[in-house]
Amino acid sequence: MTASDLWKKHPVLVWSNAQADDTVRIRAGLLESRFPLILDIASVFGLARLREEWAALLQTPDQEVRRATPFVERILRNLEKGWALALTGN
Numbered sequence: 001m002t003a004s005d006l007w008k009k010h011p012v013l014v015w016s017n018a019q020a021d022d023t024v025r026i027r028a029g030l031l032e033s034r035f036p037l038i039l040d041i042a043s044v045f046g047l048a049r050l051r052e053e054w055a056a057l058l059q060t061p062d063q064e065v066r067r068a069t070p071f072v073e074r075i076l077r078n079l080e081k082g083w084a085l086a087l088t089g090n
Contacts, residue, residue, distance in 0.1 A: 006044045010037060026053045031064050033071035035078075042079055050076060 003022055007013070013028040014020040020028075022045070029041045030053060042050050054072060057065050 001040070001044055003044055006040055009040065023053060026050065027057055030054055030057060030072050031068050033068045033075070035075050038072070038075050039079065047076070047079055047083060050079075 001009075007025055010025075010029065013025050013032070017024070026041055026045060026049065029037050030050065032038075038050065054076065058069070
């Protein structure tokens with residue numbers, strides 16, 4: 001899947017700005033706190049990029065970030081564990 005395919009699959013992330021860049025869309029996806037969506041984003045951009053964007057969001061004093069934090073942290077941890085297992089062939 002390409003980034004373009006990803007954003008077509010999830011158009012509601014930034015429905016008010018069809019020209020939003022990847023960073024805006026990734027951050028919106030993280031704040032949605034839904035595993036399938038975050039998995040899709042990770043498959044296109046990688047976990048390192050998601051961690052980078054999440055770290056940037058954590059620097060903002062935003063209520064949405066605070067609300068999403070436990071969910072996103074758990075999702076990212078689980079994705080990292082899954083990727084690690086896949087790399088070992090288990």
